[in-house]
Amino acid sequence: MSEATEVRLAKRPHGLPAHTDFSIVDTDVPSPAAGQLLVRNEFISVDPYMRGRMSEAKSYAEPYELGKAMYGGAAGEVIESTVDGFAPGDKVVHQLGWRTHAVVDAKHVAKVDAELAPLSSYLGVLGMTGLTAWVGLHEIAHFSPDDTVFVSGAAGAVGTVAGQLAKLKGAKRVIGSAGSAEKVRFLTEDLGFDAAFNYKDGPVAAQLAEAAPDGIDVYFDNVGGEHLEAAIEAANVHARFAVCGMISTYNDTQAVPGPRNLMKIVGKRLHIQGFLVSDHGAKQPEFVAEVAPLVTGGQLKYSETVVDGIRNAPQAFIDLLGGANTGKMLVRV
DSSP: OOEEEEEEEOSOOSSSOOGGGEEEEEEEOOOOOTTEEEEEEEEEEOOTTHHHHTSOSOOSSOOOOTTSBOOOOEEEEEEEEOSTTOOTTOEEEESOOSBSEEEEEGGGOEEOOTTTSOGGGGGTTTSHHHHHHHHIIIIISOOOTTOEEEETTTTBHHHHHHHHHHHHTTOSEEEEEESSHHHHHIIIIISOOSEEEEGGGSOHHHHHHHHOTTOEEEEEESSOTHHHHHHHHHEEEEEEEEEOOOGGGTTOSSOOOOOTTTTHHHHTTOEEEEOOGGGGGGGHHHHHHHHHHHHHTTSSOOOEEEEEOGGGHHHHHHHHHTTOOSBEEEEEO
């Protein structure tokens, strides 16, 4: 029987994950039972939220099990099917990534059209990533034209889509933060952001105040920490915050102080709401109907950082947490 490879969680990280926290194991290709498909993964998604699942701490998602393969978004080709409606050669997405081959219950698989858009895009701009940006803007922040929008972590997978969607829908001004001069250039010159700054160049509050002299109406938060405090400072009355993630805190080994200006939430009557995209799956058809034409027509650009080889998945994840990616971080299996 041919060989499969999977990446397992060897031990729980303390701080930033290291290679020793993972193990890479070769095993036999599994066989599907009734109601299942065997999928050969072509791309796996590497996402910041996975850091939380490596910990035992109570969270919104079950932790990964030690000694077991990790999992997350994946896209690939059906090799063997026991289910009507799926045939070898079909392209699908599912949630058993971090391995070369996956046996998946058919009810947890979605067929996609790789002729309409590249297969990898269904893990990013047309998948959970894009839906996260769309839901955050529309369902959580209640974006309206003429809003000034600030996106932290704007060169990441979600941030690039959130900022572009806001701009395409008539935002008065879109501002992004990123971690390098090259990413700042990418946001303004390639994606059409009105302004962007490198948060490493100085205090975020001062840079945001300069970029948004009239304040902000919407904040799409991927970073937390100093960025959240700066956004509260810059917020106009009745501004809306969609809190998607706080990557600045994911590798902390002890609690850090929160924003020091929380009282301004009261005076400014801010609406701050956290959200999980998994609560909004019913919006997927509406999202795809709106966004797919923007992608295929070239109005909505997307970027991918692709690392080759399943054995390089741990390094891709470590690099992601360090901000090495532009756009969606993927591993080409």
